[in-house]
Amino acid sequence: MSTASLAFSGAGPIAATTRQRVHDAAAELGYAGPNPLGRQLRRGRSGIVGVVVGDALSRAFRDPVTTQVLDGLVGHLGTLDLGVLLIPSASGPTTTTIDPLLESAAMDVAVVMWGGAGDSPVLAGLARRGIPTVLIEGRLAPGVSVVGIDDRGGIEQVTRHLLDLGHTRIASVTLPFDHERRDGLMTSQRLADPAWEITRRRLAGIHDAGVTPVAVYETPASLVEHGATAGRVLLSGPDRPTAVVCQSDLLASGVVLAARELGLRVPQDVSIAGFDGIDLPWLAPDVLTTVVQPLTEKGATVGHLVEDILAGAEPEHRELPVTLRVGTTTGPAPS
């Protein structure tokens, strides 16, 4: 029945009386409105954006960075009547198993958060299915859109801030280097070449400022507890660094907690800086010195790219700016 379609969609010209008649009949027959599947098949569009979260959801969701970007994305997609389908991707060390959803779920566009390495089986799978992809914080690649930030420049900026304060013994706590997600001080060999782009760039930022970290600690995930572990190791050894540059705010918070635990005053005894600019209400009265990235806007930007792609635009790369926010956790180097 084509008239019924018009009656519900309200698209074509239709008499009010006819529409009413259709609606009455529908109610009588217990018809609950158009079946979305039919519409989607006809349109050739599912109205669904798959969001591939490159980590166990439990862990990814504990990071406000992920959730805030997701919020910005959902917010923008909502205005376009696009839904977000959550696709976990447990990319274990050697696991090549791809979530079946990635293989078979209907989606018009895919968004990959924490894309990691460029050779990811996730990206390969999406490419094979011919699904346009937007990457968040990944390596630039042909055919996919990428939204990133100037994290290298941001880290350089915060490192210079520490140099200006007179620090010379600077350590760093990093995000995972690769899917192995090790926990511990870095060997110079492994240090050479992180497989994960984000870790590599943020590490490079320190060198851009002309600094070679006195120690580098790799954590298995951006979580407070891992930051605390790192902090205990870095701050209790001999030749304690006077400043610690962390690749995320959660890690930095952990280091702050470890410092407090060890009886060190922040920032008198040790300066600690983070990255991301998330809310840390429980760190009060301290305010973390950090590089603020526009998280919600990042999500919204991804949404815009998705919109453009659906409108037929070419893949594109966008880089968002970051700003240094000086808080109370960094101060002059102890003399």
Next chain:
Amino acid sequence: MSTASLAFSGAGPIAATTRQRVHDAAAELGYAGPNPLGRQLRRGRSGIVGVVVGDALSRAFRDPVTTQVLDGLVGHLGTLDLGVLLIPSASGPTTTTIDPLLESAAMDVAVVMWGGAGDSPVLAGLARRGIPTVLIEGRLAPGVSVVGIDDRGGIEQVTRHLLDLGHTRIASVTLPFDHERRDGLMTSQRLADPAWEITRRRLAGIHDAGVTPVAVYETPASLVEHGATAGRVLLSGPDRPTAVVCQSDLLASGVVLAARELGLRVPQDVSIAGFDGIDLPWLAPDVLTTVVQPLTEKGATVGHLVEDILAGAEPEHRELPVTLRVGTTTGPAPS
């Protein structure tokens, strides 16, 4: 082409040579595999479970309770090849606007988190579309499945724990009473009847223990900062309570921070208890006394109910147990 279907699905009997021939032809034509929309239409199933989050995503995701349940749910649904579609539902005070996704997205079952009141337009909309619904922590209603916990009993238990420690002046910090989400001390009038089931039940638990709170503070959301605000008010007034029972761990953490801020020792000067049993690594060295609910299992239980519903089972109600975990934030009442 029906043979092609068989070749890809591998379901029916098919000769290896034919399958190979089909695959070759597919590769040559640039055919990327079966279109999920066709399959879904034919099957009459979309393979999608809509998850309605009853709050702004940014806020909901900041609460580990939500994300952990979601993780448990996604984990179980993943084994069933079901995808999770995120549906925000900005239920403002008087807002009746329903997210268009709720009206038009394809989903086989809906899960409503933080369902709130039973008269929710969300539930009404789902019922009208005839979509089976699983409610998390909502009011029992005919036709919908509900997964809940014995929070009333849990609160009673933790209140008795405080009574045993000799406390008599007990205050409470609550979740929102309704969509107004007020922030402040409760008037006895409003206190009478919280519209939101979860708040009502947890409040009732205190009374079950034979206690009438000396003060009740309503917060606009389960977040650390709101707990801190509540703590500052409750703990700085005259006739300071010696114990505070909070309806969530995040709220309790905020109260702990407020107490520290005011120079009060926990638990010597004031005992503080929470609810949920989430990880609070940054509260160290304190361990929150709290009522632990099995969050991941709760999500998995919802997943099971979804599975059963898709298999044709009737709506069902499940209640999960809670356990009291005594930490370092409660102690004998000051004399």
Next chain:
DNA sequence: CGAGACGGTCGAATCGATTTGAGGGACGAT
């Protein structure tokens, strides 16, 4: 040697909404 059984292949109908194009009715204008 013939008939039945079986494995494999293919055609056609189906799921449900959309959309195009044709047809019919009513009203206004000449």
Next chain:
DNA sequence: ATCGTCCCTCAAATCGATTCGACCGTCTCG
């Protein structure tokens, strides 16, 4: 009064995979 136009209604084709049933070839057993 008749023609033209406009507005509405409706039939039919389409999107793509699935599935039932028909058909054909071969193999086996009597």
